[in-house]
Each structure stands twice: as structure tokens, then as C-alpha cells.
Amino acid sequence: MPLPEPALADLQTPPGIPDAEFREICSLVQQRLGIELRPGKEALVTLRLAEPMRRGGFTSFGRYMEHVKRDPEGPAMLEFIDSLTTNHTNFLREANHFEFWQQQVLLPLRHRPELQVWCAASSSGEEPYTMAMHAVEALGESAYRQVRIIATDISHAILEQARRGVYSAQRLAPLPEAWCRRYFLRGEGQWQGYFRVKPELSRMVEFRRLNLIESLPLMGPFPAIFCRNVMIYFNPETRSLVVNQMRTRLEPGGYLFVGHAESLNGLNVQLDYVQPSVYRLAGPG
Ligand SMILES: C[S@@+](CC[C@H](N)C(=O)[O-])C[C@H]1O[C@@H](n2cnc3c(N)ncnc32)[C@H](O)[C@@H]1O
Structure with missing residues (x-):
């Protein structure tokens, strides 16, 4: 029986992160940014990395992470860091x-x-x-x-x-x-x-x-x-x-x-x- 067609949204978001790759992402984020990502943030990470993965043509987190780690100061690493920072702010915050x-x-x-x-x-x-x-x-x-x-x-x-x-x-x-x-x-x-x-x-x-x-x-x-x-x-x-x-x-x-x-x-x-x-x-x- 043929597999059902994926919905449009599924085509734009990579599949869920396997545990091993999520742990690898957490440890890299901890090491490079000091930020602690906890289990439960898989969906957020998937969403944040969807765009850089799409641009680079990656469909697997494993391959994408190999690419990111290849050059610790390269553009892929910088984009990875940019994508995983939370930048919420506003004028007059905590006035x-x-x-x-x-x-x-x-x-x-x-x-x-x-x-x-x-x-x-x-x-x-x-x-x-x-x-x-x-x-x-x-x-x-x-x-x-x-x-x-x-x-x-x-x-x-x-x-x-x-x-x-x-x-x-x-x-x-x-x-x-x-x-x-x-x-x-x-x-x-x-x-x-x-x-x-x-x-x-x-x-x-x-x-x-x-x-x-x-x-x-x-x-x-x-x-x-x-x-x-x-x-x-x-x-x-x-x-x-x-x-x-x-x-x-x-x-x-x-x-x-x-x-x-x-x-x-x-x-x-x-x-x-x-x-x-x-x-x-x-x-x-
Ligand atoms: C939530 S924003 C806070 C912005 C502003 N300080 C405020 O209170 O509205 C957090 C900022 O910290 C930056 N950030 C995260 N980890 C950092 C690190 N290790 N070194 C420097 N900046 C970092 C992020 O890029 C992001 O712009």
C-alpha cells in the first residue's frame, strides 16, 4: 500500500530528532553557548533548525550536525548558534x-x-x-x-x-x-x-x-x-x-x-x- 502523501508542513520541517542527535545538540549548545537545553525541547529545536537544514539541503540531523561541527568557527556553526538563541526583548523592558x-x-x-x-x-x-x-x-x-x-x-x-x-x-x-x-x-x-x-x-x-x-x-x-x-x-x-x-x-x-x-x-x-x-x-x- 502506498504511503500517504506528507502534508505541506511536514515537507518544510525535518522529522523529529532521534535521541542521540538531540543529546549531541544539547551538548554542543552547552559547550558553545552555556545554555542548558533539557529533554522536552525537541520540538523547539526541530523548529529552530528547520530553516538552516532546509537551506543546506539536509534531511537528517546526523548529517547536518556533522556539517556544523566540521568547522568550529565556520558559517554553518554560526548559523546553528544564531538559530538556537532566544532573542526576545523590547524597549523599556523591566523599566x-x-x-x-x-x-x-x-x-x-x-x-x-x-x-x-x-x-x-x-x-x-x-x-x-x-x-x-x-x-x-x-x-x-x-x-x-x-x-x-x-x-x-x-x-x-x-x-x-x-x-x-x-x-x-x-x-x-x-x-x-x-x-x-x-x-x-x-x-x-x-x-x-x-x-x-x-x-x-x-x-x-x-x-x-x-x-x-x-x-x-x-x-x-x-x-x-x-x-x-x-x-x-x-x-x-x-x-x-x-x-x-x-x-x-x-x-x-x-x-x-x-x-x-x-x-x-x-x-x-x-x-x-x-x-x-x-x-x-x-x-x-
Ligand atoms: C532573551 S535575550 C535578552 C535580551 C536583553 N538583555 C533583554 O533583557 O531584553 C538573550 C540574549 O542572550 C544572547 N546570548 C545567549 N547566550 C549567550 C552567550 N553565551 N554569550 C552572549 N550572549 C548570549 C542571545 O543571543 C540573546 O540575544
Whole structure:
């Protein structure tokens, strides 16, 4: 008896992942990104890898993984990493941090000629651009020259998107109307409904690729580091490693902001608790 015709959707999605290949993917993701993928995520992984597998003409996960692993820094590996990162973010996310950033970091340090801070795991840019807009609101026009935000992420694709700084009207919805006019250019013609970050704001943010689980490059020390909503995907050992590395890039009295759902409870990291999701390196300031 002939097999039934596969539905169209089945043709676009590879078949379910065999256990051995799923374990191999989990271990590679753990090794390269520090992210813990647990059993139960097979469908998500299948969905995320469907496009790179289709583009490369792979119908088996085994063959695809051989191809990915052949060159540890090659385009297939980078695409694999891009596909498996979760980039959810938005403007003004966890808004109380930006008030704290204005009141406890920017205003007390406004006398400094240069204020350089780090936004780690910055995704598509909404977070560092929100920091930049708050800096201009707090310090006025001088912030355009004074404040530098190093924004980093592991994903090449998302960094490209962040550098472009183009967002739909829907993405801008959390921002006050006046800020949209002040900090964005309205698209016309085929760009109707889209907004681009104004050049003076985008010059405040420098996007770089950086993997938080590898040794950090020489940078800082910073009076503030935002590292929000990424450690939630790490296991406690990786979280300790990442926070201890970041601690070495904080200046005495510098603040570390983590996501609202994240906490450094139980980690041996020698940072003082300030308030939920805000920590500080002891010292003057
Ligand atoms: C959920 S987003 C959080 C974005 C933003 N920080 C926020 O709170 O809205 C997590 C980001 O972490 C990045 N990421 C995941 N693993 C990483 C790693 N090992 N090093 C650096 N960035 C990583 C992902 O590419 C993704 O853009």
C-alpha cells in the first residue's frame, strides 16, 4: 500500500530528532553557548533548525550536525548558534532599572568627561538604545558625546539587526510618543510603518560580538553592567563563572543589573545585594 502523501508542513520541517542527535545538540549548545537545553525541547529545536537544514539541503540531523561541527568557527556553526538563541526583548523592558540607571549611575557620575558602560546579551538593540535615550533624558545633549554603551551578544544575525536599528511601529509601542519623534526617523514609501534610530543616538552604542562563557577581552572597568535575561538559560556553575568574570569588569561601587526573574542567590560572587535584580561591587562611589 502506498504511503500517504506528507502534508505541506511536514515537507518544510525535518522529522523529529532521534535521541542521540538531540543529546549531541544539547551538548554542543552547552559547550558553545552555556545554555542548558533539557529533554522536552525537541520540538523547539526541530523548529529552530528547520530553516538552516532546509537551506543546506539536509534531511537528517546526523548529517547536518556533522556539517556544523566540521568547522568550529565556520558559517554553518554560526548559523546553528544564531538559530538556537532566544532573542526576545523590547524597549523599556523591566523599566525600573532605567530609572535606577538615571538616578544612581548617570546623575552621580555626570561630572565625568566619558561614561562607558556595558550592555551584555543586548539582542536586537532595544535595551542599549533604551539606556541611551534615558542618558539623553537625564544629562541632556552632552550625553551624545559623553555616554558610550558597549552592547554585546553572541549572535551575529541579531547584532546585524541591532546595528541597523530599524523597528516596526509595533516594537516602538512601549515608548512615549515624544521619544519616538525625538530619537527615531519615520520611514517613508516602502519603509512606511518602520522607524530608524537617529544617527546621534546610534553613535552612542557600539555593537560587538562577545560570548559570555569565554574569557572576556580587556574592557572596562565599568560603573554599570546590564546583563539581563540571559543567565536564566545557564546552569548555576555557568552563572557563577559569568558573574565572576563580569565582576572583574566592574569598577568599585559599580552596579550589575540582572533580569527580574534572575537572582544571584546561592552563587559565590561577592557582590552586594542592593535591591531585587541589582547588585554592587563594594567600594567607594
Ligand atoms: C532573551 S535575550 C535578552 C535580551 C536583553 N538583555 C533583554 O533583557 O531584553 C538573550 C540574549 O542572550 C544572547 N546570548 C545567549 N547566550 C549567550 C552567550 N553565551 N554569550 C552572549 N550572549 C548570549 C542571545 O543571543 C540573546 O540575544
